[in-house]
Amino acid sequence: MREPALIRMLADGRRLHLHDGPIDLIIEASGDPQAISAAYEAVARRFVSILDELCSELPLLRARAQENSERPRGAVARRMFAAVEPYCEDCFITPMAAVAGSVAETILASMTAAAPLDRAYVNNGGDIAIHLAGHQSYKIGMVERPDRPSLFGALEITAADSVRGIATSGWRGRSFSLGIADAVTVLADCASAADAAATVIANAVDLPNHSGITRVPAREISPDSDLGDLRVTRGVEPLPQFEIDTALEKGLRVATLLQEKGLINSAALCLQKCVRILPTTPTPSTRSCRDGFLKCVVCTPDGFTGPSVPEIQAQLELLGRTNPHA
């Protein structure tokens, strides 16, 4: 009983909602009305085959990526592999680590190829591909716990920044994590790169062999998980401050390394209400980058002044959550 893909406008008449199996996208394009409709038509045509393309190579995409691995053929799958390749010799990673960002990126590309747009985003469950032309910008809100969506930070991305992809990973999310971060949000040049990096950094925020952390082989929860017998995090007891600091520092070290390699722009790491920010480096080589996170995120457990309710709702919508429930 295969359900057909769903393609519809949301009640606001602005946003497009696409859904097929585990893929759920919220899309909005801004610009000339004719351009928007051309872009939406292109999206609809492109979307219907995405899931089948991915599933045709699923065993390969669920296998560990290595230098000598067989390369996948599909357009989305190639982006996935390219996104995880920089990590494949250093850690266990499968192309699935970048699936959400790669789908978002592919769909966004089909829109921008069809029509000139002022700005557009494709939000795939919090992994977001964005397009910004001219002097456009987007405000983004960050959520630490999907089961209790409240913002731990907000930021603005402008066309002048190199950032075109945002992704969040953590053990409370829909995908499994080997680490204990509640949320690691990464900004990168594209969504697939952000997705893979967020996974790797979230895995690094960890306290190995800690008795207060419940870990279960991924296969026990989800029999066909790409993580197989690797033990994924299912519970983290409240930790004392020094342990939170230790775990966050480990994640931050990895994030810094990835930034030095040019894989990410900046990152925010969140564990039990504590946040570490890796700001954008003001290197002259990047195109007049602004301090994305550093400027916009105001968040300590007690220091974060919440935005007003309508603002939060607008931002949660941008993250694909139209109501305050998980």
Add this chain to the structure above:
Amino acid sequence: MPDVFPPDTVRCDACPVLCYIKRGHAGACDRYANVEGQLVRVDPHILLDRAKSQGTPLVPFLEREGDWDGKIMKGQETFVTAIGAGTTYPDYKPAPFIVSSEVEGVDMVTVVTEGIFSYCGVKLKIDTDRHLGPERNLVRAEGEPVGHVTTAEYGSQMLSLGGVHHLTGGSKSEGRVTCETLLDLCNGKEVELTIDDGASVRVAAGKPPVVNGQREERMRVGCGSATIGMFAKQWFGKVDDVVVVDDHITGVLSEHQAGKLLGVRATGIAIQGRRSTPGRYFQVAEPGTGWGGTNISDPLTILKPFKAKFAWPHLRLLMVSTTGEHFAYYELDEALRPVEKELPEALIESVGRIRENCEPALATVLFMGGAGGSLRAGVTENPVKLTDSVKRKLTRVTCGGAPAYIWPGGGITFMVDVTRMPENAFGYVPTPALVAPIEFTLKKEDYAVLGGHVDYVRPLGDVLKEKERQRQLTSHAQNPWPLKPHVESSES
């Protein structure tokens, strides 16, 4: 690909990913889950199905194009709750869903919205006789004050948690922890609370409370004195004296008014502690986890020696706790010393009956909030008319389909038992404030009269067609059907 699965694993064929889903888990999409070995669709916006038989709460998702019409025919059997509906707060805009349906020939309208409640809290009733802490003392979660101990009720200790002063009147951390505590309690999750100069409790709505690490199983049938009153007649003639051991009031049959009325002969029994009135003793021992909430493990320790002036050899004595969990039967020997014997057949029933009459001890959570300002604006252009309509019982208020008790007086201040609401019905915003579902149901003609947003009323069938964001649940067995017309009053 995996080769061996636990027996209840299902393979989902809703999309080409073909997930294997273990019992109690969801697939990669989070939309299909394995519930009791069945593939079930689980989605955000909750509809309540009025099922004829009360079975599993989740209804399998079966709507195909073919049988869709049938669903609309049964439209009056479905009620749209506000859970996941969203809110238009703080705009002066119509509520997210204003749904009409015809029920028993009457056109009804339900205004469905989620409310953001800064003025809200939880009344927590903990069935235990244990002293949790002095009245008015602070109740804390994660060290932050989130409420206080309020007036105890019969057999239960009461905590009042939340409220605007803890949510927004204290430090940011106090507000955040209060909000999380309320949210978890309302969503049925376990919360640990400590009371200043008192106990630490772990509570979850509808579950037995855990006090200082010890799970409460049963409420006592009454205090020791009340137990004597209830069972005196059943004991009369079968035993010469009964002591019901209780940390609050230990009762003695032969001295108690109930015993006197039956003509029970005085036994001269002497009990430790402070005598209150005849047959009623305070402080027979220290509080503890032994007999009847005392620290007693051997009940004879509260008895002083029997005197020859009153007592007699072979005198039959039953000692029992207020829950019937502990009991012992003695007969006096020639030297008037109690000797433990097997409980006679004739007394077994009465001890069993004490046990039967002890209800399970629970922690229960009532959410209490005030539907104010702009929430009412989502219902009508003239908010005070909604208040008036609710007061006159023309409008029924429900929370996620559960009946709400409306406190008399001004405003719409309501209470609801969170266990009668669907799971995870509550959310929050970082203001901090709780988000709770609220539905107002009234006759369509009354809705027009009170200045309702009649242009925004949509037939139920239209709402049901947006099925991809809906979740259907079976209505809670004890809840009256929210759409039933000619409502006399909300359940209270």
